[in-house]
Amino acid sequence: MEKTKYKNLVNKHTPKEDVFYNAIIAFITGGIMGIIGQGLIDFYAYYLTISTKEATVCMLVTLIFISCLFTSIGFFDKWVNFAKCGLIIPITGFAHATMSAALEYRKEGMVLGVGANMLKLSGAVIIFGVVSAWTFSLIRMLLGAI
Amino acid sequence: MIYLNAFLFAGIICAIGQVILDKTKLTPGHITVIFVVIGAFLDIFDIYDKFVLWAGGGALVPITSFGHMLTHGAIMGYNDQGLMGLFIGAFDLTSAGICATIIFSFFLSIIFEPKD
Numbered sequence A: 001m002e003k004t005k006y007k008n009l010v011n012k013h014t015p016k017e018d019v020f021y022n023a024i025i026a027f028i029t030g031g032i033m034g035i036i037g038q039g040l041i042d043f044y045a046y047y048l049t050i051s052t053k054e055a056t057v058c059m060l061v062t063l064i065f066i067s068c069l070f071t072s073i074g075f076f077d078k079w080v081n082f083a084k085c086g087l088i089i090p091i092t093g094f095a096h097a098t099m100s101a102a103l104e105y106r107k108e109g110m111v112l113g114v115g116a117n118m119l120k121l122s123g124a125v126i127i128f129g130v131v132s133a134w135t136f137s138l139i140r141m142l143l144g145a146i
Numbered sequence B: 001m002i003y004l005n006a007f008l009f010a011g012i013i014c015a016i017g018q019v020i021l022d023k024t025k026l027t028p029g030h031i032t033v034i035f036v037v038i039g040a041f042l043d044i045f046d047i048y049d050k051f052v053l054w055a056g057g058g059a060l061v062p063i064t065s066f067g068h069m070l071t072h073g074a075i076m077g078y079n080d081q082g083l084m085g086l087f088i089g090a091f092d093l094t095s096a097g098i099c100a101t102i103i104f105s106f107f108l109s110i111i112f113e114p115k116d
Helices: A002-013 A020-049 A050-071 A076-083 A091-104 A110-117 A123-145 B004-021 B027-042 B047-055 B064-088 B097-111
Strands: none
Touching: A002 A110, A020 A050, A020 A076, A020 B004, A050 A076, A050 A091, A050 B064, A076 A091, A091 A110, A091 B027, A091 B097, A110 A123, A110 B027, A123 B027, A123 B064, B027 B047, B027 B064, B047 B064
16 A cells, blocks of 8 residues: 555656657757768768768767767757757767766776776677677577578 | 658657657666667668668667677678687777777866866
8 A cells, every 4th residue: 555655656746758749859859960970971971082981980980079079068968958869879879978977987086987987888888789799690600601 | 862861760760769768767878778789680681781871871870880880890700700700800890989989088088177
């Protein structure tokens, strides 16, 4: 009885998220990020006369640098709060997580603060990415062998 | 035309992530991990390469492309160097992203003070 009462109380006071509105905002901001990515690829490929593959690397590095810079200046957090997944799912979210962890732990020192905690949030992405990529490649390899 | 495809593809992925975030109790960290694993999975049979051809930058900007590049590198390493290539090649394509993130974060965290 006590538990259900508590649950009702929690449900009553949890802020209601407007799912449709949030999804539209994420759709538009994510789409704009996609357009910026494609625009940067075309820009680098045209003006530096490099292949699309190299232009892709330049594009990723540019986006990472911009989101790191804006996070350290301080207003990228507000954008992420507004757009949520529209900026978390693109590569900017990865850079934002790393940069904010580095800034947050800086006062604990260079080695044990920044060095030990920088990949605290984005480390999950690298670990799970490598484990799943390795496993899936092994599966592909075994399938190819048969 | 590729700009429209890029807008649609990146937008739909972000909207799906946002719906998952709102409807369940998962945190943004869980969502990014889920999308990386999906991207790595879609690369087994080169499905993600077709998305990249269709949407261009729209398919390369979301975090799914991170998983796609990891699997792609591991498979390329296997084709070039055999079994050890699975270990050698995994970071071939993604090292630019990881290195850039770590280097920029390190130097900018020296320059800037945290703002609360």
